[in-house]
Amino acid sequence: MTRSLRICIIFISCLTAMAAPAGAKVTMPSIFTDGMVVQRNEPIQIWGWADSNEKVKVIWHGKNYTTTASAEGRWSIELPAAREGGPYTLTVNDVSIEDILIGDVFLCSGQSNMELPVRRVTDMFAAEIDTYQNKSIRHFIVPKTFNFNAPQEDMPKTSWKTCTRGNVMEWSALAYFFAKAMYEETGVPVGIVNASWGGTPVEAWMSEEVLSASYPEYISEKRLYEDEGYRNRIKALEGEDFYRWNTTMDSADPGLKECWYSAEYDDSYWQEVEMFSTGWGNDGLNPVGGSHWLRKSIEIPKKYAGKEAVIRMGCIVDADSVYVNGHFVGNTTYQYPPRIYRIPANVLKAGVNNVTVRVISNGGQPHFVPEKPYKIICEVREFSLEGKWKYRLGSPMPDAPSMMFFCYKPVCLYNAMIAPLKGLKFSGVVWYQGESNVDRRNEYADLLGLMMKDWRRTFEAPGLPFYIVELADFLHKDDIKGRQAWAEMRQEQAKAAADDPDAVLIRNSDLGEWNDIHPLDKKTLGKRVVKAVIKDMKKNN
DSSP states (O other), X not given: OOHHHHHHHHHHHHHHHHHSXXXXXXXXXXXXXXXXXXXXXXXXXXXXXXXXXXXXXXXXXXXXXXXXXXXXXXXXXXXXXXXXXXEEEEEETTEEEEEEEEXXXXXXXXXXXXXXXXXXXXXXXXXXXXXXXXXXXXXXXXXXXXXXXXXXXXXXXXXXEEEOTTTGGGSBHHHHHHHHXXXXXXXXXXXEEEEEOXXXXXXGGSOHHHHHHHOHXXXXXXXXXXXXXXXXXXXXXXXXXXXXXXXXXXXXXXXXXXXXXXXXXOOTTSXXXXXXXXXXXXXXXXXXXXXXXEEEEEEEOGGGTTXXXXXXXXXXXXXXXXXETTEEEEEESSSSSXXXXXXXXXXXXXXXXXXXXXXXXXXXXXXXXXXXXXXXXXTTEXXXXXXXXXXXXXXXXXXXXXXXXXXXXXXXXXXXXIGGGBTBOOSEEEEEOOGGGGGGGGGHHHHHHHHHHHHHHHTTOTTOOEEEEOOOOOSOTTOHHHHHHHHHHHHHHHHHHHTOTTEEEEOOGGGOBTTBSSOSOHHHHHHHHHHHHHHHHXXXX
């Protein structure tokens, strides 16, 4: 090697060394972000990852704490318990987390009634939601993800949000009203960690360790889906099934070809039906899947012509597309959300206006859910859409393909949405779940009891309180068997609470709505949870 080549190599090596960082940046779990809330009066666990054997320095409340990362790059430091307060800054090596509050932190979990966002309850609480802000209330939504293979150490990146009008619409409505009432009661900052997912059964939130001892069949079910390639093939085939079902329906639908949604279309020969009857959407014996078209004419006074408006179409089983005077104004793909669609300016006209709804049935009886709002709202005037409609069958179809929800399977949500929270401290857990276990209610009290023990083990909190929200009343009074099943499920929830000295049942049946599995009054429910929490706090002080 020539002398000049050796000098060149040494020079390049020096440049590379100068450009390389002295050590990898210390990282922490995704829940450690600006605006977080940590539990008061409990040791504060800080943990994360770094280079093997890297020195880690933490600065908190003006004091320094040090440790060294393990050979595998893991580190943790326990900070002393502190009273409520803030905002504070936590510094870990060259990483700073700002605006940290110390207060009461609650884990809120369950299925859709816990997940139900604030925007879905604005019919009842719009004014209150619009005017309330509080920098001492924070909310963290655990990202929806699942894992069948092992408990995870972290979750996808997200962040804590402060209670402002711009943030709260996607918060859990129950958690929002609970946190608001809790702060009003105590004056202490409130942090909500929301780990919930609609439709999920209790066994999805339980660890393999606890299920394998008593419910090995659930572990066998979980193992069916451990292979990612297998899951991908299921989803690929499912996607193809739905694509073929929908394209077949659409290509055969005369309503799309002949523009049955047009304001000028002649529907005079269509059948006239009462919108809430079950006389349409079936062949006289059985429900008919596929597309169904309904049209209605409505008179609009001249003063509202051309103005923006809102059309409310209640709830529809299963999916819908809505047109006003031939203009598409909105669609919803499943039955539960309220249909609230904006009618743009210059769509409404003086005199007769047309509303057309294309209803898609997956195979059950298509229908408009009674006792929901069906109207056009323009300024302060309301125009009812109830009563008689014109009806015509579009494209009849066999039942729609079934859909696989991997998040409904055992263990997978514990691994991905609960295990990463290990190390945090909570004042308690608010649990609103059970609808998806009604058909297996005979085992629910045992499963929920095991889950509570499981989570206390995970969070190293033997006396962690659980506030179990009983199922709200649901189903029509004539559905005797269905209502009996729900009543029996509430008894199972009550049994789980009675058998656990650190669990409380929160009354909720009286807040239900027979025609909606997601009742709106989450405010009264939130106050009831707060009452139980305050009672526990007084008992333990």
